[in-house]
Amino acid sequence: xxxxxxxxxxxxxxEGKNLTINCTSSKTLYGLxxxxxxxxxxxxxxxxxxxxxxxxxxxxxxxxLDEKKQQSSLHITASQPSHAGIYLCGADRYEGGSNYKxxxxxxxxxxxNP
Amino acid sequence: xAGVSQTPSNKVTEKxxxxxxxxxxxSGHTALYWYRQSLGQGPEFLIYFQGxxxxxxxxxxxxxxxxxxxxxxxxxxxxxxxxxxxxxxxLCASSLTRDYNEQFFGPGTRLTVL
Numbered sequence: 771x772x773x774x775x776x777x778x779x780x781x782x783x784x785e786g787k788n789l790t791i792n793c794t795s796s797k798t799l800y801g802l803x804x805x806x807x808x809x810x811x812x813x814x815x816x817x818x819x820x821x822x823x824x825x826x827x828x829x830x831x832x833x834x835l836d837e838k839k840q841q842s843s844l845h846i847t848a849s850q851p852s853h854a855g856i857y858l859c860g861a862d863r864y865e866g867g868s869n870y871k872x873x874x875x876x877x878x879x880x881x882x883n884p
Numbered sequence: 885x886a887g888v889s890q891t892p893s894n895k896v897t898e899k900x901x902x903x904x905x906x907x908x909x910x911s912g913h914t915a916l917y918w919y920r921q922s923l924g925q926g927p928e929f930l931i932y933f934q935g936x937x938x939x940x941x942x943x944x945x946x947x948x949x950x951x952x953x954x955x956x957x958x959x960x961x962x963x964x965x966x967x968x969x970x971x972x973x974x975l976c977a978s979s980l981t982r983d984y985n986e987q988f989f990g991p992g993t994r995l996t997v998l
């Protein structure tokens with residue numbers, strides 16, 4: 771099975787600080803997805819990356835997939851309390867990036883102190 | 885509503901009982917997924933429907949678990965003879981088609997087996 775390791779497991783930052791969350795796979799990632807989850811709520815889709823070296827941004831969040839397609843990072847600039855939650859990376863197993871049967875990491879719990 | 889809905893939001897049952905968890909996907913989404921999330925873990929795939937048929941049920945842990953989607957819309961996850969180890973959050977997701985990249989998740993049903 772394709773296992774995803776996320777680091778750190780948890781992170782506490784002061785509002786306004788930048789932070790990075792990493793997601794590493796032992797196998798090539800054909801489709802890498804970032805989701806955010808708040809307690810008691812479902813997962814909110816953030817971004818999807820498919821190509822080596824790809825980078826996408828939405829508001830203050832930037833996600834990158836390395837050239838080897840085995841590691842992705844999620845970077846938040848000038849963090850706000852609204853960024854707090856659990857960040858999950860997920861990957862599908864099939865070449866071509868088909869949306870199917872996501873495998874997730876354990877998540878990174880982000881706390882942003884005002 | 886426009887999103888994926890799940891009922892009930894919380895379910896407490898006794899060991900050995902039967903439970904049904906319901907998922908209403910986004911209208912028009914042909915692909916539907918069930919995942920299970922234990923505390924401190926990422927979601928784990930259970931079953932995938934394309935239309936009315938279960939295209940992949942390889943994630944169901946044993947034959948006590950069964951899911952249906954008789955009309956290609958609403959899905960019900962059924963668990964017989966519940967065990968304490970079944971306690972988890974059960975998440976449902978839908979996507980426009982199997983190959984559309986974004987899975988939209990519902991808020992989940994928190995199942996507690998006493």
